[in-house]
Amino acid sequence: MAADPTRTPSGAPDETNGSPTQVARTGFLRRFWEWLPARVDRRVIAAAWATLAVQVGIVGTGGLVRLTGSGLGCPTWPRCTDGSFVPTPEMGIHGVIEFGNRTLTFVLVVVAILMFLFVVRMRRRRRDLFWLSLVIGLYVPLQAIIGGITVLTNLNPYVVGLHYFASVVLVSLATVLVARVYAAPGPRVRAVPRWFALLAHLTSALVLITVVVGILVTGSGPHAGDGGAARNGLDPEFMQHVHSWPAYALLALTLVLVAASWRTDPALRLRLWTGLLLAVEAAQIVVGLWQARTGLPIVLVNVHMVLAVLLVAAMTAVVMHLTASAGVVQEDPAYAGSVHAAPAGR
Numbered sequence: 214m215a216a217d218p219t220r221t222p223s224g225a226p227d228e229t230n231g232s233p234t235q236v237a238r239t240g241f242l243r244r245f246w247e248w249l250p251a252r253v254d255r256r257v258i259a260a261a262w263a264t265l266a267v268q269v270g271i272v273g274t275g276g277l278v279r280l281t282g283s284g285l286g287c288p289t290w291p292r293c294t295d296g297s298f299v300p301t302p303e304m305g306i307h308g309v310i311e312f313g314n315r316t317l318t319f320v321l322v323v324v325a326i327l328m329f330l331f332v333v334r335m336r337r338r339r340r341d342l343f344w345l346s347l348v349i350g351l352y353v354p355l356q357a358i359i360g361g362i363t364v365l366t367n368l369n370p371y372v373v374g375l376h377y378f379a380s381v382v383l384v385s386l387a388t389v390l391v392a393r394v395y396a397a398p399g400p401r402v403r404a405v406p407r408w409f410a411l412l413a414h415l416t417s418a419l420v421l422i423t424v425v426v427g428i429l430v431t432g433s434g435p436h437a438g439d440g441g442a443a444r445n446g447l448d449p450e451f452m453q454h455v456h457s458w459p460a461y462a463l464l465a466l467t468l469v470l471v472a473a474s475w476r477t478d479p480a481l482r483l484r485l486w487t488g489l490l491l492a493v494e495a496a497q498i499v500v501g502l503w504q505a506r507t508g509l510p511i512v513l514v515n516v517h518m519v520l521a522v523l524l525v526a527a528m529t530a531v532v533m534h535l536t537a538s539a540g541v542v543q544e545d546p547a548y549a550g551s552v553h554a555a556p557a558g559r
């Protein structure tokens with residue numbers, strides 16, 4: 214029979230090793246620690262994808278809150294009403310939608326904690342994954358606070374815009390995380406010609422401009438989130454045009470990027486990522502034009518909001534594949550023609 218670690222050989226309780234409960238707790242913690250992944254495995258990959266999925270998902274449900282005019286469905290924050298944490302029946306469907314979106318934040322928190330736990334054991338070897346998970350994890354409560362401020366400022370369009378933009382950044386970070394779980398650890402080097410990297414960065418600058426102007430169009434438009442909420446005072450029709458110009462420039466540059474990707478190494482899979490970017494962009498432009506010509510129906514606007522963050526994810530994926538692990542590059546002669554020694558960080 215195995216010796217009881219909580220007792221001395223004479224059978225008396227071992228005072229020096231702590232109480233039996235303490236020993237059991239330490240044993241449980243040790244087993245839990247050993248159960249955590251020591252290197253990237255399926256659990257880590259699944260958690261990274263879940264991080265990206267929930268960040269995209271909450272943009273969809275957050276959009277629903279604004280578009281159904283439920284932004285003040287729960288009129289205060291962090292409580293739903295002054296007297297209750299949950300909506301009351303007389304608040305109707307708006308209260309349920311707004312409260313549902315708030316509740317989804319907890320799903321985000323659980324996924325963020327799991328992601329962090331799944332990389333904490335490999336924090337020395339995979340500092341990139343550790344820091345990304347930590348930043349995303351800390352960003353979630355920050356985003357919840359910005360969401361609270363949108364309610365407390367009566368849905369000020371700039372605060373609502375900031376709330377959306379914070380999600381854009383989160384989706385981008387989550388995409389970096391997904392790309393990194395598949396990447397080899399260690400230093401990375403640029404694996405495409407300088408002109409291609411420049412073209413890709415220029416394209417991502419246009420994505421940023423299009424998204425920011427899109428947010429300003431929304432702030433001027435009819436979907437304020439609540440009947441009484443203020444608008445930013447810009448002319449919505451003129452702003453729609455201003456928003457579509459960088460969108461068309463983006464499409465043109467993406468077409469060049471797709472064509473140019475045939476001159477990069479197939480191992481980087483840039484044809485796939487630029488092709489995906491082009492597909493999402495084409496869909497986004499069709500939806501953008503369609504919604505603008507049909508009086509901004511909420512379903513299309515919601516799709517436009519979600520496609521925008523998917524587009525940001527696709528753009529981030531392109532940028533993440535401009536570099537390759539220095540180790541892989543040295544060993545693989547396929548990269549020989551395209552590798553450039555500039556270090557691109559870890």
Ligand code: HEM
Nearest residue numbers: 423424427428430431434436457460497498501502505521
């Ligand atoms: C790749 C191209 C595009 C991107 C990345 C993009 C992105 C965005 C974003 C991020 C928003 C703000 C969402 C929000 O704050 O809730 C927005 C709003 C809007 N976009 Fe686009 N957009 C694109 C193309 C277009 C095009 C071509 C049109 C056609 C004119 C268009 C029309 C609109 C309109 C009307 C709104 C305001 C909707 C509202 O009032 O809520 N978009 N877009």
